[in-house]
Amino acid sequence: MPTLTIDGRQVDAPDGSTVIQAAETLGIFIPRYCYHPGLSIAGNCRICLVEVEKNPKLQIACNTPVATGMVVHTRSDKAEDGRRAVLEFLLANHPLDCPVCDQSGECDLQNFYMNFGLYHPRFREQKVKKKKAVAIGTHVMLDQERCILCSRCVRFTDEISRTGEFGIFNRGDRAELALYPGQRLDNPYSGNVVDICPVGALTDRDFRFKARVWYLSSAPTLCNGCAQGCNVDIHYVLDRPHLNDGARILRMKPRFNADVNQWWMCDAGRYGFGWIDKGRLTKVRHRGADSNWEQAIAAATTELAELGSNGAGSRLGVIASSQLSNEELFLIREIFQRALGGHVTASFPIPVGDSDDFLIKADKSPNTLGAAVLGLSGPGVPDAGSIVAAALQGRIDVLWVFGHDLTKLVEEAKLEELSRKLRLFVFSGTTENPTVTWSHWVLPTAAYVEKDGTFVNCHGRIQRIGRVFPALPDSREDWTLLLEISRRLNHPLAGRAPHEIFLELAKAEAPFAGLSYEQIGCHGAPLALPAGVRSGQADLSAEARSAKAEGGTKPAAGTAGS
Incomplete structure (x- = not known):
């Protein structure tokens, strides 16, 4: 050495x-x-x-x-x-575009000039003119005049995406970056060329002119678009609601993690954050009318307590979601399954999605493996379809749905029937969907970036989500709602914050033993998973790939078929 x-x-x-x-x-x-x-x-x-x-x-x-x-x-x-x-x-030959360039404020030409440039310019000739503001793909805009021919984007498309769209053409001061004839930059990782461009030559069409970068705040979190769990930074603005129709999140950038996504992320995850600020549930509702949290929690706990006191927990069904954190799934299990004796599942039909051998996974849920470790999916666990069927047959009186749209299981007419038959039908989630219409109580809850917690990715790595910004005014984090319900049911649980709930989870489940938020850190930690859980995940991935190859939708093992 x-x-x-x-x-x-x-x-x-x-x-x-x-x-x-x-x-x-x-x-x-x-x-x-x-x-x-x-x-x-x-x-x-x-x-x-x-x-x-x-x-x-x-x-x-x-x-x-x-x-x-x-x-x-x-x-x-x-x-x-x-x-x-x-x-x-x-x-x-670089244009004086700084006042109108989206890269201004995070441009290495600006930074290095201020750090060690500061020379007296001697160039008096006419600058070479090239093409400006050329849309070369769905997400990327090219300005040839700003390009310094570093070739990062060329190497990225040659070596990482392996799609080879970019080349450098001509010679001398006429050399320019362009796509090869007949090409378009539409590969699934195209947005990464914007991240690695050190100047303003490649800019993001989605972010273009939305905000100056010095107005942005940044916070680390995860992408919830698939089971890979790519590490990302969310760039957001909270104090300028007059911009971008009030949207808080303006862009998402990959955050380096050598064990998960390195420096990269896919376009589906990068541009899939719109739901966080659009179509959100903003009010507690009771049968279509605005209500409040106190009335909703009181009504729910009254029905749950009656089931528990009568020993009728088997008439309770809960459909959880693998979009929930491990801490929230743990609370759901402890309250609804172990304390009340209800049927609880996180097994829901997984739509077959795109996948590749790099970062994109067919499983589009971020915490499928976490739900399996907690025993809420996999062999021996009732799937969501069987719980809905039992409710339609009158064998379940209380149904609580966390985030899912049940029209992916049954037609909407069946939801109307459920609404008539059930004594209590609760939907808690973030966005509007047909299930909301027929639920007795609708509880607006926080999006995953509005709360702390953990996910387990498809490789068995547990990672922190991290609270980016507060929940919307009348929304609550699921874990706060669950703790309140446990308290009112006289089944109080230890822990009053996500990190404390995680410590209780770590005591109860061997794969999490000895871990804390501090040990998980900003890059996560591998779990010692039972062999059965790992093989179940492998089977799930294999079935998803098989279904994709057959051109149809095939439920994963342990889920309800149509």
């Missing part, structure tokens, strides 16, 4: 690593445009110049291998002058 000195500090670096990588282990940032840790090394932007003693010329840190005894200066006058010269060339 070579030992070298960078800016007066010694560091041991692995064989084959480069100066820029060794510097990062010391916390030394060397400017870069073309270099990206997830892509091959191109070495074409030259902005990462450093001075290496006994070498007469400046070297590019991204492609200079480390060697024992090497002495590197990243901030010497010679290195700074070299970078300043490179920057001057890069900006020679």
Whole structure:
């Protein structure tokens, strides 16, 4: 392992690593445009110049291998002058678009110019004109004049998405980035080229002109679009409701996690957040009329208490959702199944979705494996279809549905029949759907980014969701609702916050034993899962792939068929 000195500090670096990588282990940032840790090394932007003693010329840190005894200066006058010269060339034909460019405020051309540029421009010639504001795909806009030809997007489509849409054409100052003839940037990971573009050449058509980046707040969370559980940052605005029809979330960006999604995410997850701000339930309702939480909880607990006191728990059915956190599923199990003796399931027909061998999973629920670990899905667990059938047959008096639209199981006329037959029909969830219309009580609950908790992804990794911002004014987190119900039923549960509920869960379930939110951290932790749970997940994925190949929808094992 070579030992070298960078800016007066010694560091041991692995064989084959480069100066820029060794510097990062010391916390030394060397400017870069073309270099990206997830892509091959191109070495074409030259902005990462450093001075290496006994070498007469400046070297590019991204492609200079480390060697024992090497002495590197990243901030010497010679290195700074070299970078300043490179920057001057890069900006020679660059348009003065900063006031109207979406990248302004997070642009490395701006940042590096202010950090070490500040030269007196000498370019007096006419700038080369190229194409501007070209929609090259559903999600991406190209401005050729702003491109500095770093080739990150070219390498991404060649090496990561393996779709090869981009190329660099022509020579000299006429060189330009474009798509190959007849191509369109519509691969499932196209939005990532916007993330890795260091300037304003590739911008997001969905985010374009919505807000200046300095107005955005950011918080870490997970994507709930499928069982992969990609780590993301949500960028949002809470204090400018007059913009974007009051939508709080403006964009979603991938957050690095080496064990889950690295630097990337799919377009379906990136642009699938609209439901969080649109079509939300905002009021408690009783048979179509506005009501309040006190009346709703009182009515629900009265019926539940009567079932419990009469030993009639078998006449209670609960359909939970694998969109709920582990903490909430644990509370549902403890209250409705173990305390009241009801039929509880999180097994619901899973629509066959797109999948690939990279990040996109056919299972479009983020916590299917968590529900299986808690015993709410899998062999021996009644599926949602059987519970609805029992209710239609009069064998269930109280039905509580968490988030699901039952018209995916039965026609809407059957929901009307359920509404007539059941003594209590509760829907708690986030968005409007046909089941809401026929429920006796409708309880608006928080979206997953409005509460804390954990999901278990398809690889058995438990990860924190993280509360991004508060719930809507009349909505409640499911866990607060469940704790209130347990208290009124005289079955109080330990824990008054998600992290405390998780500690109780960890005591009760061996796969979670010894874990806490602190140990899970921001990148998650692997669970020691029972073999049966893992094989069940493998079977689920296999069935989903088989159904997709057959061109139809096939319920996963343990779910209700049509």
